[in-house]
Amino acid sequence: MRQRFGRTTPESEMRAWNNSLIRMESVLSHSTVPDTAGIAIEYNIPYTSKRVDMIVSGKTSDDRNSAIIIELKQWSEVEAVEDKDGIVKTVLNGTLHETAHPSYQAWSYAAAIMDFNADVQDGNVLLKPCACLHNYNEIENDPLLDHIYDEYLERAPIFRKHDNRKLTDFIEKYIRKGDDLETIFMIDSGRLRPSKSLQDVLASMMKGNEEFILLDSQKVVYETILDAARKIEKGGKKSVIIVEGGPGTGKTVLAVNLLCTIINESMSAMYVSKNAAPRNVYKKKLKGSMRSTSVNQLFKGPDQFHQYENGILDVTLVDEAHRLREKSGMFGNLGENQIKEIMEASKLSVFFIDDDQRVTLKDIGSVDEIKKQAKKLGVHTTTLKLDSQFRCSGSDGYLAWLDNILEI
Structure with missing residues (x-):
């Protein structure tokens, strides 16, 4: 044991x-x-x-x-x-x-x-x-x-x-x-692949949820990531995508959209976040008529990746990547580096990040750290940006004012 x-x-x-x-x-x-x-x-x-x-x-x-x-x-x-x-x-x-x-x-x-x-x-x-x-x-x-x-x-x-x-x-x-x-x-x-019934239920639920509709730069980033996933499916090289976006730019909505679409195209995918709250919210929204055990397997924390085989997942979508840590487990004594372990387990790793939102001293997630780990593994990195703000009436000016007030 x-x-x-x-x-x-x-x-x-x-x-x-x-x-x-x-x-x-x-x-x-x-x-x-x-x-x-x-x-x-x-x-x-x-x-x-x-x-x-x-x-x-x-x-x-x-x-x-x-x-x-x-x-x-x-x-x-x-x-x-x-x-x-x-x-x-x-x-x-x-x-x-x-x-x-x-x-x-x-x-x-x-x-x-x-x-x-x-x-x-x-x-x-x-x-x-x-x-x-x-x-x-x-x-x-x-x-x-x-x-x-x-x-x-x-x-x-x-x-x-x-x-x-x-x-x-x-x-x-x-x-x-x-x-x-x-x-x-x-x-x-067995090879990891979502069943047809799971794909169908996710697709039908997405159609019924208006909040999953993508706007402006969300749509551009979504199509870019989806294109990269399809290339991976056809045998493309392992790659990393970094999506930078401030608070309210729709990173989580985008990640969940991508999760459902990628699953519906018969690829294996997982939504990962350090914070359980967004996972639980979206699990509840997506369950509907679908068995909860299936939805739960799509939403995970980052602590298990040190146990995963190399390349077991087609796509991993990491929300709040600034919250990733070096070690995993309740006592912080497992694994080596969560960023590295996610990259190793995934053919395509997508990190949604806001460098200004790290919460604790143990948080190591940053654009620089992701690029550093990708370089060590010899993996190509692409950086994308979300520049539209959705939670404050679309005001980029409001975000700029807030950044200035907080001196960030």
Whole structure:
């Protein structure tokens, strides 16, 4: 765990694994699932920080690659939460907490894999999520099975303490033949690409949001970046674009526009910002009818890039790039340089920046630093400027006056 995830394993987690895996060993040993089926435990979904408790892979009777996504819980009781979608209450670490319903959790992991993995999509891989609560007794009017969770229970069935045979039947239905880990390897090494359904939903939501309409220099910068992304898709060299703009020049709106357009053109893209507030605002705006787990994968902070493979993303759009730091992680002890790591993980890195807006002494983002890191990597840099101000009635004069008052 220390080598794979950069952390040690708590004693409580070790006990949970032991208890849950004993249950799964019993289920699989009394099944017809062949020994050549694949097994993955604590599997880290590519492109995310999420881990699947267990995957069983194989093939269906008609030789279709198949994977059972299993969420394992030691819960013994839950409370339904009526006013929040897909949420339950249960005791975690001795205290009652709200958390995702196990069926929602298992389904969201399967959806995250399907929505961003080209090999899974093109290979018509069957992903079947479920949840196993091996300490949970069946009760009358069970809150775990409340009708408010019907949508998720249909997508990812629940198996409780005395449902061993039902869980075995579920696995056997989709794992008829072994695959020698082939399906798990497809998931793990698959090319990163948004699914067609994700593209369609993003495109339809953009059309319905007037605030995403681009004005003046926004449109010019947008088309320039989009052209660079298309060249990257056709095999162009890794490149960096710096977009300079003061407060209210529409950097965030532009970045979100580009995210949606690039995703809709079957390229992989991510919106990155140090500050969670703009990420959360736009995630909420874009969710609409789309599953939240898919939208969440498009909006990230910069702390994970030291873990990403070189060139895994087609385009990374970094908002508030002046807030980037040298080190990542809660304690600032991970990685080397966030600017460098974003460039390495991306074929096209776009940095939206205002050199006058650095907030803390730890912020290293600047036009000069971005150019310096690009030069070290041998990557060509293009600088663009947004010169129209939108939040103060389009007054560039107002910004000039404000800069003068603040002596910046």
